[in-house]
Amino acid sequence: MEKKQIKAFFVNGSPRKKWNTAKMLESAMKGAQEAGAECEMVNLYDIDFKGCKSCFACKLKNSKTNGVCALKDDLRPVLERMREADVIVLGSPVYYSYPTGEMRSFIERLCFPVGTYLYEDGKHITLRDKVIPTAMIFTMNCPEDYMKVVGYPPILEENTKVLADIFGYSETLYACNTYQFSDYSRYDFNLFSEEDKRKYRDEHFDTDLKNAYELGKRLVMKVN
Ligand SMILES: Cc1cc2nc3c(=O)[nH]c(=O)nc-3n(C[C@H](O)[C@H](O)[C@H](O)COP(=O)(O)O)c2cc1C
Numbered sequence: 001m002e003k004k005q006i007k008a009f010f011v012n013g014s015p016r017k018k019w020n021t022a023k024m025l026e027s028a029m030k031g032a033q034e035a036g037a038e039c040e041m042v043n044l045y046d047i048d049f050k051g052c053k054s055c056f057a058c059k060l061k062n063s064k065t066n067g068v069c070a071l072k073d074d075l076r077p078v079l080e081r082m083r084e085a086d087v088i089v090l091g092s093p094v095y096y097s098y099p100t101g102e103m104r105s106f107i108e109r110l111c112f113p114v115g116t117y118l119y120e121d122g123k124h125i126t127l128r129d130k131v132i133p134t135a136m137i138f139t140m141n142c143p144e145d146y147m148k149v150v151g152y153p154p155i156l157e158e159n160t161k162v163l164a165d166i167f168g169y170s171e172t173l174y175a176c177n178t179y180q181f182s183d184y185s186r187y188d189f190n191l192f193s194e195e196d197k198r199k200y201r202d203e204h205f206d207t208d209l210k211n212a213y214e215l216g217k218r219l220v221m222k223v224n
């Protein structure tokens with residue numbers, strides 16, 4: 001029997017399509033392609049959509065909307081394509097300790113229809129018919145040690161936990177101390193030095209990208 005083509009989706013929750021989060025996702029996508037997946041990248045800020053409106057059509061008994069999001073907006077075709085996903089990777093900058101608002105709205109729309117209010121044998125029932133390896137990639141201005149001091153990991157990993165609950169498997173990857181502007185001389189700042197930022201980027205960002213590449217490859221290789 002012919003082997004089914006593995007499909008991997010990459011979702012960029014940054015408004016910037018060429019910066020840190022996008023680069024991390026592109027690298028993860030290369031890893032996934034290397035492992036044989038057909039890949040698609042989606043930029044959330046290109047899509048006109050809102051978060052879950054709590055209509056509960058996705059929970060309605062004996063309805064064709066049960067298990068799917070009934071909202072008719074530009075995210076609908078994306079969610080329809082993503083129902084074919086074997087691997088899902090979400091990337092977001094950290095905005096005030098959380099993923100961006102667009103990414104949060106997207107997670108609501110992606111996860112709520114697949115999750116249920118049903119429990120069996122102490123387990124939460126989800127409507128997926130297989131484990132879908134997922135991951136979240138977070139990029140942020142703050143350095144790694146400070147990220148731990150301010151307590152970002154438990155906050156950010158709440159999102160990854162939702163993905164693990166709904167899709168059966170999830171990982172988290174961080175890229176810290178990101179370089180934010182193409183020309184620091186044009187902006188007001190004295191919290192950090194451009195030189196330190198550049199040095200850190202030159203010494204670390206390639207490793208972050210490599211970690212993202214390995215993540216993409218690893219998730220595809222987990223698909224049965
Ligand atoms: C509105 C806003 C809020 C931000 N809040 C935080 C924050 O709470 N912590 C942090 O480390 N970085 C914060 N940042 C910085 C971004 O997370 C960081 O620059 C990120 O790498 C940007 O991703 P991008 O280059 O893909 O757009 C913020 C940036 C913006 C624009």
